Each structure stands twice: as structure tokens, then as C-alpha cells.
């Protein structure tokens with residue numbers, strides 16, 4: 001039986017995410033077997049990807065496929081330029097020593113989703129990957145809200161028929177922190193580490209604590225307000241939470257499902273059949 005394992009690569013504005021998925025022909029969401037997020041400056045993690053490749057084959061994969069895309073086409077081009085020229089002779093595992101060069105998704109119009117917005121070709125691919133994945137997780141006839149808390153945070157609406165309908169874009173938590181520092185005379189830079197503590201005290205008794213409070217609770221409030229407004233329109237949607245900051249936000253949204261690999265999974269579902 002054909003066992004196709006997939007490597008999905010999402011190149012974002014701050015980080016590149018890699019995920020290893022076992023055979024997904026049944027198209028039901030499963031968490032990746034391996035997940036790795038690296039800063040954009042990091043070199044292609046060839047050693048690790050090689051280990052994943054070996055792991056897939058040792059677990060019975062007889063075909064490997066790779067797929068790449070995301071919100072940052074330039075970072076994606078750098079990554080592809082660094083791709084090792086090996087193991088490309090055929091899709092047969094016996095001849096493969098590394099992942100084949102990724103199939104690249106560059107246009108949202110090629111994805112398996114209806115895009116109901118003013119200019120479908122301009123929607124960030126990361127938003128669409130989330131929506132493609134969300135369509136396999138929401139119940140039939142149930143809409144979905146997709147919150148992706150990354151460099152920017154997006155809060156998108158997929159209607160009960162599975163169409164991507166747009167949503168809201170706001171600065172991510174860290175972007176907010178950087179902007180406060182850069183555009184004021186006196187505010188310090190709140191580090192990524194400081195920002196990764198969930199649930200800060202609401203009353204900050206010093207500048208840093210006050211900034212941490214505003215950044216965190218302001219974000220929680222924005223997500224709550226926008227998703228409440230969206231939810232009021234129809235039957236109750238499912239709320240899916242992803243992105244680098246999703247983990248610290250999840251505790252404030254007990255009704256949400258945290259799906260760190262949502263976009264990677266959406267990419268795999270978007271892989272054209274003949275590739």
C-alpha cells in the first residue's frame with residue numbers, strides 16, 4: 001500500500017515552521033509527528049530534516065513529498081535556494097536520500113477553498129491554509145473562526161459552507177511591543193521572553209509590567225471582541241487558535257481548540273494530487 005509521508009514548510013514573517021506528517025490520504029486532522037519553528041535567519045536545518053526523512057522511511061513510508069508556502073515569499077525563496085540537490089531522481093523511497101524539492105504554493109487561487117473577498121488573489125496564503133484546514137475540523141454546517149497569533153494576528157471567518165470570508169488583521173503581541181519602544185521616547189523594549197508569560201497582573205506597578213499587561217490583555221480583548229461580533233451573526237462557530245503566541249492566549253479562551261500546526265495541515269490538504 002502507498003504510504004506517503006509529507007514535510008510541510010510555512011514561511012512566515014518571523015519564523016519558518018516545519019512539520020512532518022504521516023500518511024494523510026484519509027484527510028482527517030492529526031498533529032504532526034515532528035514540529036520545528038526557527039527564526040528566519042536560521043539556515044535550512046538539513047540535518048534535522050534528514051533525520052525526519054530517515055524516520056519516515058523506517059516507519060513504512062514509501063513515498064515522500066514536500067510542500068511549502070506561507071505569508072513571506074522572499075523568505076521562501078531563500079529557503080528553496082538552500083535546498084540540497086539530492087534524492088530528486090524519483091519519488092521511490094529506495095532512491096531517496098532527502099526530501100524532494102518542495103512543491104510551492106504561491107497562489108491562493110490554487111487552493112481547495114472558495115475565497116469570498118474583494119481581491120481573492122491578495123489574501124495571505126497563511127490565512128487561507130488555516131481556512132482549508134479549518135474546513136476539515138469544523139462540523140458540517142458549522143462556521144469557524146480562525147485566530148492566528150503570529151507577527152500579525154489574524155481573526156478570520158469561514159462560513160458554514162466552508163467559504164473564506166475575510167476577517168481582521170491587527171499587530172501581533174511582539175509587534176505591539178516593538179512599536180511601543182520604537183515610536184516613544186521613554187518606553188523600553190519588552191522582550192519576547194517577558195511576553196511569553198501568560199496572564200500578567202492587570203495593574204502593572206511599573207512601566208514594564210504595565211506594558212506587559214496592556215499588550216497581553218489588549219490582545220485577549222481584541223480577539224474576544226472580534227470573535228464575539230463574528231459569532232453573533234450565525235450559529236455558534238468553532239474557534240481555532242494557532243500561531244506563535246497561541247499558547248499563551250489559549251488559557252483565556254477555554255472554548256477554543258489550540259491547533260499549533262493548523263496552517264501546515266492546510267498546506268498538505270492543498271497539495272495537488274498529481275505532485
Ligand SMILES: Nc1ncnc2c1ncn2[C@@H]1O[C@H](COP(=O)(O)OP(=O)(O)OP(=O)(O)O)[C@@H](O)[C@H]1O
Nearest residue numbers: 012013014015071149150151152172174243244245
Ligand atoms: N519561542 C518563540 N520564538 C519565537 N516567537 C515566539 C516564541 N513564542 C512566542 N512567539 C511569538 O510568536 C510570534 C511569531 O509567531 P509565528 O511563527 O506564528 O508568526 P509568523 O508565521 O512568522 O508570522 P505571520 O504569520 O504573521 O507571518 C512572534 O512574534 C512572538 O511574539
Ligand SMILES: CC(C)(CO)[C@@H](O)C(=O)NCCC(=O)O
Nearest residue numbers: 071122123124125126127152169
Ligand atoms: C496578514 C499577514 C501578515 C498575516 O501573516 C499575511 O497573511 C499577509 O501578509 N496577508 C496579505 C494581505 C491579506 O491577507 O489581505
Ligand SMILES: [K+]
Nearest residue numbers: 012126148150
Ligand atoms: K502565520
